[in-house]
Amino acid sequence: MRIDTQIRLAAAAALLGAVACSTSKQSESAGGVDSAAVQPATASAVAPAPGDSTPRAALATKSDSVLVVYKTPTCGCCKGWVSKMKEAGFAVEVHDLPDLTQIKKKAGVPEDLQACHTARIGGYVVEGHVPAADIRRLLAERPKVTGIGTPGMPVGSPGMEGAFKDRYDVMTFGGGKQTVFASH
Ligand SMILES: [Cu+2]
Structure with a gap:
């Protein structure tokens, strides 16, 4: 009986999470999406706008603390993750794109690890809902x-808060065999 209820709760929460991720209202971030947004962080770091040195200079000098995130504009849980990363102290640069297929391909994210958003920091790729402590x-x-x-x-x-907690692993990739980097 208790287990039954828990399973139903779990299913409901998972459904809520999925719905939130796919149907949340459009991102309010200004500016349209164009191919220029796809360029790697280093490219934007070398072209600071005059009089607007702060964020771009930060990109150039503190790449370990600037998280460059690629997500779709309607992804609610991606926004949730971005908020959590900001709370954890990362500067976050968000790029909204209609399709992340090429980003994930270029980033070398294996198909079995692909999640809703892809990020780069300090020369590494961070895929999906990875906790800030693991990135550090x-x-x-x-x-x-x-x-x-x-x-x-x-x-x-982070970004997928719910009524319960799944057990999950953060995996490494691109270094031969995938290994468990952290378990939560
Ligand atoms: Cu997500």
Whole structure:
């Protein structure tokens, strides 16, 4: 009986999470999406606008603290993750794109790890709802991998808060065999 109820709650929360991710209202970020937005962070870092040095200069000098996020404009849980990363102290540069297929391909994210958003920081790729502490550890330890990723959209991960918490792993990729980087 209790387990039944928990399963139903879990299903409902998961459904809510999925709905929130796919149907949240459009991002209010200004500016249209164009191909220029797809360029890597380093490209924008070398072209600071006159009189507007702060964010771009930060990109150039503190790339370990600037998280460049690629997401679709309607993804609610992506916005949730961005908020959590900001709360954790990362400067976040968001690029809204209608389709992330090419971004994920270029970033080398394996298909089985693909999630809703793809980010770059300090030369690494961060895929999906990875906790901020894991990103900091990645930057501190600098393993020889392409990046880390949280496959799927586990409830309880940052940006996917819910009535319960899934157990989930953050995996490394691009360094040979995928390995568990952190378990939550
Ligand atoms: Cu998500």
